[in-house]
Amino acid sequence: MKAREAVEVLAQHRGDAVAVCALGMAANEWWGATHSEDSFYMHGAMGFAASFALGLAISLPRANVWLINADGSLCMNLGCLLTEASQQARNLKHFVIDNQVYQTVGALPMVNQGRTDYAAIARGAGFAHARTIDNLEDLKQQMPAIAAEDGPTFTVLRVTAEVGFLRTPPMTYEGPEMKYRFGRAMEKKFDITVFGPQGY
Amino acid sequence: MASMDVNAGLHEQLTKCGITLAASLPDDWVAPLIQRIEGDNAIRHVPVAREAEAIAICSGAFFGGVRSVALMGATGLLTCTGELATLNLRHAIPVFLIVSQRGTIDDQRIYQEVQGRRTKPLLDMFDFPYHVVERPEDIGCIPDCYETSRLQKRPFVLFLARQLMKGDVR
Numbered sequence: 005m006k007a008r009e010a011v012e013v014l015a016q017h018r019g020d021a022v023a024v025c026a027l028g029m030a031a032n033e034w035w036g037a038t039h040s041e042d043s044f045y046m047h048g049a050m051g052f053a054a055s056f057a058l059g060l061a062i063s064l065p066r067a068n069v070w071l072i073n074a075d076g077s078l079c080m081n082l083g084c085l086l087t088e089a090s091q092q093a094r095n096l097k098h099f100v101i102d103n104q105v106y107q108t109v110g111a112l113p114m115v116n117q118g119r120t121d122y123a124a125i126a127r128g129a130g131f132a133h134a135r136t137i138d139n140l141e142d143l144k145q146q147m148p149a150i151a152a153e154d155g156p157t158f159t160v161l162r163v164t165a166e167v168g169f170l171r172t173p174p175m176t177y178e179g180p181e182m183k184y185r186f187g188r189a190m191e192k193k194f195d196i197t198v199f200g201p202q203g204y
Numbered sequence: 205m206a207s208m209d210v211n212a213g214l215h216e217q218l219t220k221c222g223i224t225l226a227a228s229l230p231d232d233w234v235a236p237l238i239q240r241i242e243g244d245n246a247i248r249h250v251p252v253a254r255e256a257e258a259i260a261i262c263s264g265a266f267f268g269g270v271r272s273v274a275l276m277g278a279t280g281l282l283t284c285t286g287e288l289a290t291l292n293l294r295h296a297i298p299v300f301l302i303v304s305q306r307g308t309i310d311d312q313r314i315y316q317e318v319q320g321r322r323t324k325p326l327l328d329m330f331d332f333p334y335h336v337v338e339r340p341e342d343i344g345c346i347p348d349c350y351e352t353s354r355l356q357k358r359p360f361v362l363f364l365a366r367q368l369m370k371g372d373v374r
Contacts, residue, residue, distance in 0.1 A: 024264070050290075052256055052257065052260035056264035059225070059227070059262060061264075062225070062268075063269070063272075081256075087251070087261075179294050180296040186267060196269035204355060
């Protein structure tokens with residue numbers, strides 16, 4: 005399956021979940037599939053979307069938080085799995101788009117390409133629910149149960165590496181605007197205060 | 205060794221800030237404060253495997269409407285500069301850090317000397333504000349430091365000086 009096909013299946017089962025997306029391919033594909041403002045699209049801190057999502061999930065237990073991670077980002081911070089497992093956030097689901105390449109920079113191969121079992125690493129870190137899905141039919145069949153189960157869960161979506169630069173365009177706003185759009189979306193969706201009375 | 209009163213005072217000030225989440229990776233100066241926080245049911249404590257995780261956890265918590273602090277040693281702060289720049293500076297997300305001020309002239313440790321010489325210039329370069337608490341009577345500045353982080357929408361580093369945390373112990 006292709007990354008966009010997998011992401012579209014996730015989006016169909018998203019329900020009311022808030023998403024946090026790793027920078028690059030994951031963020032661009034999620035934006036392309038959802039155009040959602042109750043999603044945070046990382047522009048930097050590669051590897052730390054997982055930590056951002058964990059902070060959001062434990063701060064707001066009534067929110068369902070989906071992390072749309074990617075293999076390159078995960079490998080930059082595998083320790084995040086230990087921290088996630090330790091916190092046992094029932095409202096957090098971790099998805100990894102595993103295309104085995106650094107797609108955004110021209111599909112150069114991932115470190116240890118093809119030999120890494122990320123789900124096994126997650127199980128070793130303490131995730132009770134970790135699996136790899138490598139075709140669209142299985143993903144469609146399993147996704148209702150995955151969306152319904154308690155977190156923390158870890159699901160690797162093994163997708164085909166696509167040759168060359170992926171031209172999926174990024175979201176059409178950036179940096180501070182993203183902060184305010186996402187923060188205001190969170191305030192509206194959960195009736196919380198993110199920004200103070202003077203707007204910061 | 206810092207007196208019980210210093211760590212109790214720091215803890216009290218964090219509570220005054222409205223902080224209900226702390227993410228930490230200890231060095232020996234901040235470890236007693238982290239242990240106090242661990243025992244406080246009003247603050248959720250998240251031990252992390254790398255200091256930049258604490259930065260991103262606090263950044264995510266911001267969007268959940270939760271006030272937070274990242275606690276670490278000076279060396280840990282240096283490891284976070286990329287994330288502080290590309291997450292917090294990039295998106296203008298405030299984050300409040302409490303960090304041991306290692307490598308000062310009263311901290312004669314060879315493995316801290318670079319931190320002592322280069323950390324403040326690095327923060328100056330990024331235009332990240334910081335403040336050093338040197339004496340127990342200055343601990344009351346912490347809520348103002350926290351609010352400055354919010355107002356300036358960027359990382360704020362509160363350094364804990366050696367005299368404050370270790371007294372005359374060498």
